[in-house]
C-alpha cells in the first residue's frame with residue numbers, strides 16, 4: 001500500500017536545537033539496533049518506521065553493525081526508504097556509525113581512517129543513500145591517534161558523504177580532546193551519543209558538562225535501559241521480549257530481583273504522575289536541557305506511541321525527583 005505521511009505530523013512533536021548548531025532534532029528519535037534486522041518481520045518494522053514519521057520523528061539512527069546479521073538494518077532501512085520515505089529525504093536526519101567489528105582482518109573495526117571511510121562507503125551502498133546527515137565514530141580506539149579518527153570524520157564531511165560528525169561512547173576526557181581536534185579541523189562535532197538512562201548515569205560525571213560548555217548536542221541511547229525501564233518485566237520475562245531473545249543484547253541475568261524491585265517502585269510513581277514507566281523514564285532524561293533528544297528502540301508500533309506520550313508531561317516536582325533518587329540509590 002502506498003504511504004502518505006500524516007499531514008499534521010509536525011504538530012505532534014517538539015524539536016530541540018542540537019547544541020549550538022543549526023539543526024533541531026525531535027525530542028524522540030528512533031534507533032534501529034534491534035527489531036529491523038534480517039531476523040525481524042518486514043511488515044512490522046515498516047509499520048514502526050511509518051508510525052514514527054507520522055508522529056514527527058524525523059531522526060533515524062543506524063550503525064554499520066545493526067542487524068543481526070550485521071548490515072541488515074541498513075539494508076532494510078534502505079528498502080523502506082525507497083518504498084515509503086524517499087520523497088521526504090530532506091525532512092529526515094539519518095545517521096550511521098563505524099567502530100565495531102564489520103569485516104575480517106586488521107581494517108574491519110575501531111578507528112583508523114582506512115576503516116571509517118571504507119565503512120561509511122559500505123553503509124551508503126547498503127542504505128542507497130547519497131549521504132548521511134550524521135556520521136559517528138562509534139567508539140574510541142585506544143590504539144589509533146585521536147587526530148586520525150577525527151581526521152577521517154572531517155574528511156567524510158568535507159567530501160559530502162556526511163553533513164555532520166558525531167561521537168559515541170567517548171568519555172568526558174576523550175570527548176573534550178576530540179572536540180578540540182574537530183573544531184581545529186573546521187568540522188565541529190554536532191552531537192554525542194552516550195548510554196544514559198535512570199539506570200546508567202555515567203554521563204552525569206563530566207560528559208554532560210563538556211557537551212553543554214562546548215555547545216554539542218546529546219542523544220542518550222538505550223534511554224529505557226533496553227526495556228527494563230518499562231512495565232514489561234514486572235512479572236517475569238515475557239516471551240518475545242528482548243531479554244527472552246537469543247540475539248537480544250539484554251541478558252536474562254540483568255532482570256534481577258533487585259532491578260525488578262526498583263522497577264516496581266518507579267512504576268508506582270509513574271502511575272501517580274499519570275504516565276507509563278517508559279514515559280516517565282524518557283521525560284526524566286529530557287528534563288536536562290543539554291539532552292537534545294532521547295534515542296529509543298521499539299519492537300511494536302504501540303510502544304512507539306506509548307514512548308511519544310512522554311512529551312505530554314515532562315515536568316517533575318522536586319519531591320518527585322528526590323523520590324526517584326532514593327529509589328535508584
Ligand SMILES: NC(=O)c1ccc[n+]([C@@H]2O[C@H](COP(=O)([O-])OP(=O)(O)OC[C@H]3O[C@@H](n4cnc5c(N)ncnc54)[C@H](OP(=O)(O)O)[C@@H]3O)[C@@H](O)[C@H]2O)c1
Pocket residue numbers: 030031032033034035061062138168169193220221222223224225226227228230231232240241242243278295296297298299300302303304306307
Ligand atoms: N552508540 C551505541 O553504542 C549504541 C548502543 C546501543 C544502542 N544505540 C542506539 O540506541 C537505540 C535505542 O537503543 P535501545 O533499543 O536499547 O533503546 P531502549 O529504548 O532503551 O529499549 C528499546 C526496547 O525497550 C522496549 N520498549 C520500548 N518502548 C517500550 C514501551 N513504551 N513499553 C514497553 N517496552 C518498550 C522494547 O523491547 P522489546 O523488544 O522487549 O519489546 C524495545 O525494543 C538503538 O536502536 C541504537 O540506535 C546506540
